[in-house]
Amino acid sequence: MNVEEAERYRRELHVHCYRMLGSYSEAEDAVQETMVRAWRKADTYEGRSTYRAWLYKIATNVCLDLIAGRKEVVLSEAPLSDVPWLEPYPDDQLPEELAVARETIELAFLAVIQHLPPRQRAVLVMRDVLGWPATEVAEALEMSVPSVKSALQRGRATLRANLPERRSEWAKATEPSAEEREVLKRFVDASMRADMATLAKLLREDAMQCMPPTHDFYIGRAAILDMWRPVLEGQQAWGEWRTLATSANRQPAVANYVRKPGEDHFSAVNLDVLRIEDGRIAEITTFPPERIPSFGLPEKIFD
Template sequence: MVEEAERYRRELHVHCYRMLGSYTEAEDAVQETMVRAWRRAETYEGRSTYRAWLYKIATNVCLDLLAKRKDVVLSEAPMSDVPWLEPYPDDQLPEELAVARETIELAFLAVIQHLPARQRAVLVMRDVLGWPAEETAQALEMTVASVKSALQRGRGTLRKHLPERRSEWAAAVEPSAEEKLVLKRYVEASLKADMGTLAALLREDALQAMPPSMEFFPGRRAILEMWAPVMSGQEAWGEWRALTTTANRMPAVANYVRRPGEEHFSAVNLDVLRIEGGLIAEITTFPPATLASFGLPEKIFE
């Protein structure tokens, strides 16, 4: 039974990540799911698939964890209100599942973090996992009517706060050729501190959030004003290097800097880009601690 449960570890991790918004907390949740499944093995009666039984346990583990969190108020900048938000490495997504961008990208995750816990669980189980209302109600110990009501409210929140053009790239499972080209230009301009090119790559209404700091920069001008002292001028940090990757089905880049007098480049952050129409619409910048899950180094030596 333990070996059977291990077969589903990776997809359960993605499920817990959607529920919690945190890669690290999802790891803890999956481990607790495995422990509970082992302890309660005799309670599995075969009325549902073993996979569904594990998902029920995992969902309830997440609900237990969410009960310990303080509620957050949904603002016009959802990602700035979710300090625990972390990126997910694409190369760790289960190969056996076609994980579409619309169910894993950061904008979706940030918005559903603001839903009440059971409403979030209903939305994920119904619209992401595709569970019937009856099975969802049984797993969450709710009535079918309350499940349908929770789903309607959750969908309404998504429509209000998610990007308008999101449906156009819903089926994507990896960055497009256009997105890769924009990432390449973004990296090249960043390394050269080419503020003109960086400005041209940003939408006028671009947003940048920096979990867990809660910092938020709305608009191209605010972003450029924040970047300028770091990249050029008397306050410039030093020489930059970059390693590209993908996170949450979007292009991403790990940034490193070598300050004057240092022999190596140290990790600064990870930028995950949301690109629309050939321009950067959103940048979510994560601290260097997140690089470990991507298998990226803390330091680069040359």
């Protein structure tokens, strides 16, 4: 096998590493290291498994090495706020050849599995996302089959306890629905007009907003609106807003820009990724402007 053969799997390996790491940028590093290790170990590939499976084994172990150097995080009432390295994934970069279902890529799932012990996380991803048999997972991770089954059971229990209750209802979605796009449109319009009344109607009463890499989070419609109000209206308002709609992690998203008084351009402020239930926003995950270029969007907009 040569470098060209390995490159065929780069994009899907990137998604796999992203699931393991929760970080788009770290996943890029992990895939590059995977390619280096595959080249160095090319003579050790014996053909007992497919070349693709062999690459996934290498990539998984690269991710485990990276995770080993991280500080442990603890689950709380706002899992997304407790994962400072969490980053969004641009939908247009997901491999077309793979039907990447929302349940395997959405932010709530990624945040919760980041709290699993590393090998437990690897088992859950390899068994429930990749669909590998327990025997192959055990061989890849140098575990016994009973240990793999036990880790999977514990991982699934953690997911059930911490994921949104109605998650299974949209598990097969591979892109934002028409309803979600309409809610996003209304959200964008109300934000640009600083229409707090409409924004209040769009939010669920128990909505939550988290802001990785900080640990800040706001729970409840009232708390979120109180945080938005001085930014959007009144004498403390930042300026004129402009937005660009996009999608991330199979969820609707919007890049936000602001033009402050006296400036000739709009500067990127943040990227909001929305989770929508029954026509209302249940969760907003707000990422810093550094994440916007990976979506192919500008850092500045000139009129």
